Amino acid sequence: MSDVIKTPVQQRSIDKKNRLLKAGLDLMRERGYYHVNAAEIAKAAGVSTGIFYRYFENKMDLVLEIMNQIVNDSFKPLIQEFIQKDMDQTNFITFISKLLDELSEIHEGLGILHNDVNTLLSTDETKCNLWMTLEDQIMQLFVNAAKQSNLEMVNPEEKVHIAYNLVESYCHEKAFHKHDYIDYDILKQEIIKTLVHIIIA
Known part of the structure; x- marks a missing residue:
């Protein structure tokens, strides 16, 4: 897990964060908050779990x-x-x-x-x-x-x-x-x- 939560500046990084937001919402709206983890959100967004923790604490x-x-x-x-x-x-x-x-x-x-x-x-x-x-x-x-x-x-x-x-x-x-x-x-x-x-x- 990253010690520093970053705010993306470059468009590529902004796109990754937006994909995480969309993937998180899509998964949690169907399965609920408690039945989805960060790794699953990252996978659905097409990024690594480490990228998830670069932009979100949890x-x-x-x-x-x-x-x-x-x-x-x-x-x-x-x-x-x-x-x-x-x-x-x-x-x-x-x-x-x-x-x-x-x-x-x-x-x-x-x-x-x-x-x-x-x-x-x-x-x-x-x-x-x-x-x-x-x-x-x-x-x-x-x-x-x-x-x-x-x-x-x-x-x-x-x-x-x-x-x-x-x-x-x-x-x-x-x-x-x-x-x-x-x-x-x-x-x-x-x-x-x-x-x-x-x-x-």
């Missing part, structure tokens, strides 16, 4: 990097869209509908890994704090976006916190719980109405 380090990548690739473009639109109630409803679709797709894409990570974080305070910091960053991005919008939101921190947890609950239900008695089209519309009331009222 599997959890790789997972946190995946989450950061999701924030940069998915959340930040959505937030930019939120800021750039002349946001009124109609635009807000369209935006929330798109947000729910994209975030539920992200959750579904994490597969078994999602629940395994929640279990792991409950036993590792350091990693849990890192995860909470990431969640805080996501919510702060939305708070800052709300302040820059035309919505004139009162108590944005508190409202975004409520909205975030409501959206998370919807995504978990749609991606993992899948109750037979739930009509997900109706659930989505009810979530949208609730979010409009929370954010705009």
